[in-house]
């Protein structure tokens with residue numbers, strides 16, 4: 123832990139222009155804390171910078187240009203599930219900001235809290251005798267919520283409750299008041315029949331299942347949000363055959379012959395679904411980025427990093443968008459997938 127603390131302190135002091143002698147004093151303090159208690163407590167400044175650098179080091183993220191503008195909320199002092207629930211509602215409200223989404227992370231006490239949700243807002247999924255209703259990705263977690271007593275409406279877009287567990291205790295479940303959840307109905311700029319699908323999606327993606335690692339300290343509950351790239355919703359969440367599987371129905375309404383692959387009916391339906399997603403979010407003034415703009419922003423990130431004398435690391439397979447990947451510069455170059463810390467990592471499931 124001391125070595126990881128030293129490595130991080132070097133980055134923190136060097137990149138923020140803090141004096142070297144202060145770093146040495148701080149390192150003595152940290153070494154004493156570790157020798158005495160087996161761990162150390164980071165200052166809010168250290169934590170804030172660490173969370174930003176962790177974003178900068180996230181190899182799968184195309185949105186890293188804005189890494190320095192992350193809002194970091196320090197909630198390490200909270201001790202009860204109720205306080206944590208309140209802090210999560212504050213996060214949702216602050217990040218949503220009536221649609222002008224603010225990239226934000228809330229950091230809770232290391233190792234003592236787990237949030238069982240994959241994302242703070244996500245739709246439930248139900249196995250029924252005639253297929254799955256809602257989001258197939260959520261079926262397992264939905265069953266857990268129902269076993270914990272959650273009353274579900276068994277509809278296609280039911281927002282799941284928050285499940286918060288303090289170490290050593292049973293998890294507690296909290297419904298999110300619906301006025302906290304901003305959603306966007308999906309409509310198409312030209313095809314009026316698109317409304318008949320009654321599709322919608324939530325405005326803000328807030329990942330709550332990953333851990334933040336900074337300077338040897340692991341924060342197992344540190345939910346973070348950005349805004350969506352349109353393809354996440356239009357080319358995966360609503361399109362995948364094992365998600366909302368909308369392509370056949372859209373192609374049908376477009377009058378395409380779905381018997382012949384060569385007519386590219388899937389591709390035409392995909393493009394129109396993505397046009398609809400971007401159109402709907404923009405018309406409702408909810409932040410979103412198309413994959414072409416996102417790739418251009420990522421190019422600027424690469425240039426900035428080079429100018430800062432840092433090597434950019436990345437995971438090519440995740441960085442290319444799922445539609446028209448070869449129309450972006452990313453497709454045409456390799457990326458070094460070296461894992462640096464600070465960073466965000468997967469962690470073992472709490473259930």
Ligand code: HEM
Pocket residue numbers: 173177180182183184185186188192225226227346347348349350351354411416440466
């Ligand atoms: C501001 C707008 C942002 C956009 C448009 C964006 C875009 C994306 C996209 C499209 C992915 C791939 C997700 C997938 O395919 O499932 C991704 C992954 C990721 N992003 Fe970003 N991002 C943004 C902000 C952030 C922020 C604020 C953080 C953390 C502070 C972050 C951390 C990550 C991480 C850790 C992954 C990899 C997730 C995994 O391994 O499953 N991103 N991002």
Ligand SMILES: N=C(Nc1cccc(CNC[C@@H]2CCCN2)c1)c1cccs1
Pocket residue numbers: 327328329346347348349350351354
């Ligand atoms: N735009 C976003 N998308 C995003 C980022 C990280 C992780 C995810 C969810 N990825 C998991 C899904 C499910 C399997 C493959 N993709 C989405 C952001 C979410 C939080 C900050 S940015």
